[in-house]
Amino acid sequence: xxxxxxxxxxxxxxxxxxxxxxxxxxxxxxxxxxxxxxxxxxxxxxxxxxxxxxxxxxxxxxxxxxxxxxxxxxxxxxxxxxxxxxxxxxxxxxxxxxxxxxxxxxxxxxxxxxxxxxxxxxxxxxxxxxxxxxxxxxxxxxxxxxxxxxxxxxxxxxxxxxxxxxxxxxxxxxxxxxxxx
Numbered sequence: 726x727x728x729x730x731x732x733x734x735x736x737x738x739x740x741x742x743x744x745x746x747x748x749x750x751x752x753x754x755x756x757x758x759x760x761x762x763x764x765x766x767x768x769x770x771x772x773x774x775x776x777x778x779x780x781x782x783x784x785x786x787x788x789x790x791x792x793x794x795x796x797x798x799x800x801x802x803x804x805x806x807x808x809x810x811x812x813x814x815x816x817x818x819x820x821x822x823x824x825x826x827x828x829x830x831x832x833x834x835x836x837x838x839x840x841x842x843x844x845x846x847x848x849x850x851x852x853x854x855x856x857x858x859x860x861x862x863x864x865x866x867x868x869x870x871x872x873x874x875x876x877x878x879x880x881x882x883x884x885x886x887x888x889x890x891x892x893x894x895x896x897x898x899x900x901x902x903x904x905x906x
Contacts, residue, residue: 814875
């Protein structure tokens with residue numbers, strides 16, 4: 726007899742969201758172009774998104790994929806980076822986290838959007854196996870818009886993965902593409 730899964734109660738977006746978290750840019754954060762290393766922003770983004778995922782799932786989550794990272798504008802010396810992250814949608818064991826990063830000038834006079842990203846996290850049990858996550862309850866019109874967009878991105882990710890699988894056929898074994906000799 727199959728074990729029946731209990732349904733977890735839906736959680737509102739606001740319960741797990743990270744809002745207005747800041748990071749001050751210092752000279753060691755800059756590349757030769759005198760702008761912030763993209764990898765530094767991505768590392769901070771992953772940390773904040775992990776906090777959101779862990780809060781929503783009520784336990785440990787791991788980054789499964791980074792669907793898109795859109796670098797819109799550079800951050801510069803003296804800027805303050807401002808991170809916002811929230812669950813866009815949750816499925817059975819995975820969830821999409823949206824991250825937006827702004828940069829505020831050192832004098833506070835200007836604030837500009839510099840990065841948007843979508844990341845997929847999977848909740849894991851103590852053995853590292855996927856485990857269920859609560860459904861998401863959108864609270865605002867923007868939350869509902871992001872909720873619908875997330876489903877479209879998920880369908881595209883799954884379709885893309887299936888197309889690659891078909892294209893590669895039997896040439897992939899143990900994670901490596903076999904080449905003809």
